[in-house]
Amino acid sequence: MTDIHNIDPPPQKLITNPLEEYVKAIQSLPEDPKGALSRQIGGGHYKDMPLQPIEYILANELGFCEGNIVKYITRYKAKGGAEDVKKVIHYAQILLENIDGNS
Numbered sequence: 001m002t003d004i005h006n007i008d009p010p011p012q013k014l015i016t017n018p019l020e021e022y023v024k025a026i027q028s029l030p031e032d033p034k035g036a037l038s039r040q041i042g043g044g045h046y047k048d049m050p051l052q053p054i055e056y057i058l059a060n061e062l063g064f065c066e067g068n069i070v071k072y073i074t075r076y077k078a079k080g081g082a083e084d085v086k087k088v089i090h091y092a093q094i095l096l097e098n099i100d101g102n103s
Contacts, residue, residue, distance in 0.1 A: 045078040065095040 037052055046052045053074045057067040068091045076084035 043079065045075050049074070065091045065098075069095070 037047065037055070039047065046054070053067075053071045056062075057070055062070065069088050072080065072084040072087045072091070076082075076088075080087070
């Protein structure tokens with residue numbers, strides 16, 4: 001019978017810079033000739049819009065909370081309904097609490 005305490009674990013690759021590894025992985029993906037905005041993972045509620053929320057968010061350099069507000073209010077009719085509207089309110093409350101350090 002093998003003594004499990006004397007088995008060497010498999011060698012593990014140390015990730016020294018996770019962001020660098022992530023960027024390398026993204027850059028190694030095949031390029032989509034039509035662009036990433038021409039496809040959507042998990043539905044069509046964004047890509048079928050004349051202007052996708054991500055285009056507006058990037059063009060206006062919105063932050064995380066503002067971007068999520070735009071995303072959820074834009075899609076609520078096509079996807080999440082009342083739950084998406086509640087998410088808009090939640091992100092607006094978080095944003096409001098963090099303006100000028102108010103809570």
